[in-house]
Amino acid sequence: MNTPNVSRGPVAGRVVAPNGATAPSEIEVPAVVTEAVFETRELSVLYSGFRAVRGVDLTIRRGEITAFIGPSGCGKSTVLRCFNRMNDLIDGAKVEGDLLYRGVNLYDAAVNPVEVRRRVGMVFQKPNPFPKSIWHNIAYAPKVAGVKKKGDLDEIVERSLRRAALWDEVKDRLNDSAMGLSGGQQQRLCIARAIASDPEVVLMDEPCSALDPIATARIEDLMKELTNDYTIVIVTHNMQQAARVADMTAFFTTEVASESDRRTGLLVEYDRTDMMFTAPSDERTENYITGRFG
Amino acid sequence: MALALSRERREERTSEAVRSAITRSGGDRVGLVFKVSLLACLLFALALLVWLMSTVLSDALPYLNERGTGEFLNGRLSSRTERFGVSQGIIGSVWILVFVAVLAFPVGVAAAVYLEEYARNTRLNRVLVLTIRNLSGVPSVVYGILGLVVFKELLGGGDDAAWWQFTGGSSLISAGLTMAILVLPIVIITASEAIRAVPRELREAGFGVGATQSEVIRSHVLPYALPGILTGTVLAFARAIGEAAPLLMVGAVTGLLSSKDGLIDTLQGKFTALPMIVYQTAKRPDAEGWPAVTAATILVLLVVLLVANASAIFFRNRVERKRSR
Structure with a gap:
């Protein structure tokens, strides 16, 4: 099991002196100084007046992988889709509470969701490449962001595909349709597409649930590599996956309203992944991770 | 009912008994009638169309040949x-x-x-x-x-x-x-x-x-x-x-x-x-x-x-x- 590396942020917990030697130990540096990318306070999402998920208070820090786990219907995907305003596409969806992206409330009336999505990319459950060539799949994001020169686009396409560990497999057929790739390749293409607009955060909504174990392992390796440049939030059904890749884990569950029999999701516990899986503080978390329900 | 059926199946002791049970002839009569009547409807529609086309063609072609x-x-x-x-x-x-x-x-x-x-x-x-x-x-x-x-x-x-x-x-x-x-x-x-x-x-x-x-x-x-x-x-x-x-x-x-x-x-x-x-x-x-x-x-x-x-x-x-x- 991967032990989360808590010092993996832009501000590492060590100061290096000009001569390359480690600074004297008298200088106290906090062990974890990572900047918050997202902060939510009492976030809840309503669909047509019905509360789908409530009570989400968490802080997602730069350069970390944060996993959302929980049983079906607990609202983890719903919360994820708030982070790039994808819920705007659903009629009747309404968000309450605060969702701050680097201090700015994402649901402020003046916020342009299109600009948000250029900074917060997304990878979906089912690989969904555009039915176009591999090149056009990657170049589309920079194109709509205003990059026009073919040379620049070529460079972005190559860089994105290399970062998504797909370049060597597709470099000779960039003009072929993306639909001809295998499922795992398609999902890596979608990751390349998401990072082509150079976002700060990549949201992944169960990115491996349609893939076989080998393809899944490749995506997981890729995720760990990408944390050098990107903050990743992943929704997963697979607890082992969360344990393998995530620095932080949030556990959601559902509660059933006694009078209406409707389910509402809620955030139960949010902690470092190793804590979550070794010493959960909530009984419901423990029951879930030990397989007693869910 | 279901219990009776499953008991009956368990009592088929030999493969021969199972074979005779699962290879019963007779088939799906209702299904056959259904399929044939669907086909009949299709043929009826087609026949009307063919009749219409053949009337048109048999009237038109001699005239077109004669006129050019x-x-x-x-x-x-x-x-x-x-x-x-x-x-x-x-x-x-x-x-x-x-x-x-x-x-x-x-x-x-x-x-x-x-x-x-x-x-x-x-x-x-x-x-x-x-x-x-x-x-x-x-x-x-x-x-x-x-x-x-x-x-x-x-x-x-x-x-x-x-x-x-x-x-x-x-x-x-x-x-x-x-x-x-x-x-x-x-x-x-x-x-x-x-x-x-x-x-x-x-x-x-x-x-x-x-x-x-x-x-x-x-x-x-x-x-x-x-x-x-x-x-x-x-x-x-x-x-x-x-x-x-x-x-x-x-x-x-x-x-x-x-x-x-x-x-x-x-x-x-x-x-x-x-x-x-x-x-x-x-x-x-x-x-x-x-x-x-x-x-x-x-x-x-x-x-x-x-x-x-x-x-x-x-x-x-x-x-x-x-x-x-």
């Missing part, structure tokens, strides 16, 4: 079967298709995009959609009255037409506009359905990389929906080319038609179309050989429709191939 197909296609309206030709009808029908393609297609697709992508699910919009659906079922003669009142009279104006009365009365413009309006609901409905069938994942992919709504529509939704939209266009063509009633109301010529020079004169002048010729020749005496002329005109009408549809389908297949490649 070229002469029939190039000839003009006449009161004598041996001089009769359908060139003016072909010109009228093709122009009507042009009006449909140039007006109904873009307007209808744009309306469908608005309804599917932008309109909110309000009561007003639901009423609007219902109205469009009903309009597609309105009898064509009603559209003919619209054409008569609006395009022929209001926008035609007769001899002392004002500058804005551009249709020229009973003209190709009036007929083309009437037909375009007639097929507009069909185009809107089929295009709406094609747009609705675009997978949500594709839209999400577009929005997810930071495209605006109009960018998602133009670069993903419309290209994906285009084959379906073109199928709707084929239906619209078929409807527009086959209708006679609206043309009758707008005032298609049933007797003789003088030739015209120039585009404007053609469009603003008197006109006829293939279904009108079918209607008009069918009323003339059998003894003079008019049924053969009617059959030959029907044949020409079918061929024109086939060419129009084939080109739309050809275009659609090219788009589809491009999509899946």
